Amino acid sequence: MPDKKLKRALAPEPIAHQGMAGPGLFGDVGGQVKMADIAMLAGVSESTVSRALAGSKLVNPATRKRIEEIAATHSYSIDQRARNLRLSRTGTISVVFPLSHESEQGIADPFFLEMLGNLADQLSNRGYDLLLRKIRSDVPRMLTDLLREGRTDGVLLIGQSTQHDLINELAEHYQPLVVWGARQPDNRYITVGSDNRGGAAAAVRHLLDCGHRRIAFLGNRQLPEVAARYQGYSQALSAAGLSVAPDLLLPVPFDRQGAFAAISGFLDRDRAIDAVFAASDIVAIAAIRALDQHGLKVPHDVAVVGFDDIMVAAAYTPALSTVRQDIALGARTMVDLLFRLIEGEAVNSVELPTALMIRASSAHPA
Amino acid sequence: MPDKKLKRALAPEPIAHQGMAGPGLFGDVGGQVKMADIAMLAGVSESTVSRALAGSKLVNPATRKRIEEIAATHSYSIDQRARNLRLSRTGTISVVFPLSHESEQGIADPFFLEMLGNLADQLSNRGYDLLLRKIRSDVPRMLTDLLREGRTDGVLLIGQSTQHDLINELAEHYQPLVVWGARQPDNRYITVGSDNRGGAAAAVRHLLDCGHRRIAFLGNRQLPEVAARYQGYSQALSAAGLSVAPDLLLPVPFDRQGAFAAISGFLDRDRAIDAVFAASDIVAIAAIRALDQHGLKVPHDVAVVGFDDIMVAAAYTPALSTVRQDIALGARTMVDLLFRLIEGEAVNSVELPTALMIRASSAHPA
DNA sequence: CGCAGACTTGCAATCGATTGCAATCATGAT
């Protein structure tokens, strides 16, 4: 047998795809250089290159060093497509926003956007990519597609929307799933969320302490998180010996315009309220505007408390009292739980504490 | 030769990975079913399945129908990892945020978050996924890695940050790249951005029309977009026969706290201003708060105009006058240009019109 | 000098698809 190794090393295509622009920082962008090229240059097999680059102990330190240098010289990076295929993983976590029918247009609420930013941080810290998906009405189809296509190692679902039952069914068959939202008795999936009930109760107690009695509740109680906040609201009222007045419960949507319209409509027929507890800061801000247009001053005539503590809340005029959710902690927790699920660990849902931020919009009436 | 086909069809593993939970909606999530399984069930080769599912005309309509039905029954989806590897594409577009040193912590500005939401819409409309990346200080390394790893078919860079030269160098070697930001004379990359100069000039003209003369400019002029806005500012002043007062130029950062601190510091030593033009709404809002804390009322004592028209601008109190950027159009344009680049078309940078939104914060002084 | 055992390395199968080319089949014309 003639020397096969030599023959390979002398093969006509050294690596010269094209100009090979030298050591310039961006010389080889585009992924033309492959592992086989590095192997040939180093005079070893692909196996050895793979092992060297993966840090395996099975390669001679000298060989490894040479390979690493060659790889660096040609600014080679492992092709993640191929690697992931072989390892049957993806290196990608999907973040999915189920959009309710209301706001088909987009992820509007700053709370969710801030959450997204934090998740991106957390995931990139762990070397994972973040795949962003919005899902419209047909959640089941799109979600299963996403999973089956093998594009993702796990899913973070932001908000339960009104899809609780579907999520439950999905969870039966798909493990690496963490949902931001309210923990419910029959949840078969892992949730991370705030103590909605407790936070809301604290807010309403605060309004009661200020002497308010006719406190409107603004929010769509079909959403589990809002339902939990409503529980806190009603619980705080009961504790004070008051009962819930059904005419003070407004099922307003979460988007700005919808909320504004709903609240305006309400104020057109009923203005006998002295406080408002809104299920989100966006709703609270819409409420303040609507109140203003109806000649009611905040906090003088009506006190307002929101929920979330989005960035603008403190900067708003009047500064918005609100129940603070710790978004950064929430994101960290979701990612942490998801990776533990991926590793097969059994984990439990988490409920995070909230903090009542009292600001100008609910200052004690003079 | 014995009948090989028959042997295969009778092979022991029918497909029974496990329970095969029946036709339940989520029965087969997880990607266990592969093309080979479908092929076997249909009694054809993988080639035929591939062609049938890809809509090739090379398969018998009857065969195609049968394959499609079997695929549907077993809720099979093509594995995108494998497909993309074979086709050497990814089906993914990366959206990259270069974070300047200032705000290492995260994507804070609502403008960028709204942009992100819109990009997600546009990309998913085209069947592409959106990979979100934040890049810290070492832009070159991370960006080239991202590209070389073969994870992405194209890159949307949101904001030039202070990396103009690096981006230029990158663009020499990497084509499918569209940048949100200011068009500059020596750009070798495609940009989409607003008419920063024109928008700013309109805003400043408006302030001049209201009778203001000492108009502060708030923004970090190292950023190309801000530099362009500054040009508009200075141009409008010149046109009115005024000159730029260097002491009215404040290099404030883009994040809320930093902006607030910088403006407060300025007001501590100089309060002889009657208007403020801020390079972003976030800065404008910070300015309003700082002015308020220094006993200056907006718009009575000082008029304020921002830039962006983020969602809270109109809802703010006082409602914020601002230069509106059409985010949705911007996102659509970026995606459109990127896909045309990917298809090899030659395209040009785009500058989008802005609209001056006059609201309460700059109402004509009484 | 010979051989066991520890180190290194390479071969070849594999992940799950796509596709050029060859092979097969059916049909109609002669």
Place this chain on the structure above:
DNA sequence: ATCATGATTGCAATCGATTGCAAGTCTGCG
């Protein structure tokens, strides 16, 4: 009955990596 022709289908290589197993090299010790 024979053959050209077009319509279907299958074979096998390929995308770029990883890894179990076998083979080869080198060392030290008897």
